[in-house]
Amino acid sequence: MAEPTALRIGTRASLLARTQTGWVADRIRGHGHPVTIETIRTSGDERGDVPVPRIGGDGVFVRELEAALLDGRIDVAVHSLKDLPTATTAGLQLASVPPRAIPFDVLVSRRYPSLEALPPGAIVGTSSVRRALQVRALRPDLDVRGIRGNIDSRLSRLDAGEYAALVLAGAGLVRLGLESRITEILRPPTFWPAVGQGALVVQARIDDVATRAAVAPLDDAATHAAVRTERAFLASLAGGCLAPIGGWARRNADGDLEFGGCVLEERDGIIRRIVAEGVAAPDQSPDLFGAAIAGQLRAAGADEMLAAARTAALRSTPSRDQPE
Numbered sequence: 014m015a016e017p018t019a020l021r022i023g024t025r026a027s028l029l030a031r032t033q034t035g036w037v038a039d040r041i042r043g044h045g046h047p048v049t050i051e052t053i054r055t056s057g058d059e060r061g062d063v064p065v066p067r068i069g070g071d072g073v074f075v076r077e078l079e080a081a082l083l084d085g086r087i088d089v090a091v092h093s094l095k096d097l098p099t100a101t102t103a104g105l106q107l108a109s110v111p112p113r114a115i116p117f118d119v120l121v122s123r124r125y126p127s128l129e130a131l132p133p134g135a136i137v138g139t140s141s142v143r144r145a146l147q148v149r150a151l152r153p154d155l156d157v158r159g160i161r162g163n164i165d166s167r168l169s170r171l172d173a174g175e176y177a178a179l180v181l182a183g184a185g186l187v188r189l190g191l192e193s194r195i196t197e198i199l200r201p202p203t204f205w206p207a208v209g210q211g212a213l214v215v216q217a218r219i220d221d222v223a224t225r226a227a228v229a230p231l232d233d234a235a236t237h238a239a240v241r242t243e244r245a246f247l248a249s250l251a252g253g254c255l256a257p258i259g260g261w262a263r264r265n266a267d268g269d270l271e272f273g274g275c276v277l278e279e280r281d282g283i284i285r286r287i288v289a290e291g292v293a294a295p296d297q298s299p300d301l302f303g304a305a306i307a308g309q310l311r312a313a314g315a316d317e318m319l320a321a322a323r324t325a326a327l328r329s330t331p332s333r334d335q336p337e
Contacts, residue, residue, distance in 0.1 A: 023087035075101035099248035114184035118308035124179035135177035205259025245303030278318035
């Protein structure tokens, strides 16, 4: 009997991406499917010293992987879900969403136990406008500065004394076995994570029925419903990964789908935040629920805030969230 053909899994080249892909590959193997891993360089990786909007904004960490899927060089791609644009690429499907890791941002510091404990004027590094605005809203006396690079390089700069603290996605640290570096977990409603943060997605071609069936057992229904809610929310606000938007969906103790989201804006030195939260109706789909929460924020002025944020981004070309 012939050996089954190995599934070719595409991944970015970073240590974190390869670690995440290895985790997925082990689970696919556990269901009886041999795999090989193909490393593909992306625009976001090749130009790590350039602010992402100058490279091309949304999708710079996934475009080359999606192209490899579409032309048949790989069978599946593994992404950090927050890197994916909300508009699904024609011909491709989010075939599986495994159980989510910690979805929150975290503070990492060698000397200070919390954001509150940082002294006035302390330098805090972050790769995201969303994170920067939330830090400054809580601590306007801090010096928040941009930082790019992989997790190791950013931690090295912290350890060298360039920064008093960093704000990072907690999932990346956990997946790399660096959870001991976490000083404080920053949670809603005080600090909102990026949409999709902490979740992975296995992407496949829609017409590749066999591959989709092979990765289907990795799907976690609760995580998939949560990220569908978050992505519908983001799409309804016409926001991408550059936008200062946060959101977090989850099943509560009763099994109901809860979601809260926020929009941030800075104008004339004043940071404004609006928040909407709710529980899905029993017959409400995750997509309609996410759109409904977005509607609450739009009624509160989100469209105007996001338009102002886009204008500010064009002027200053800020960075965005690095992959987890």
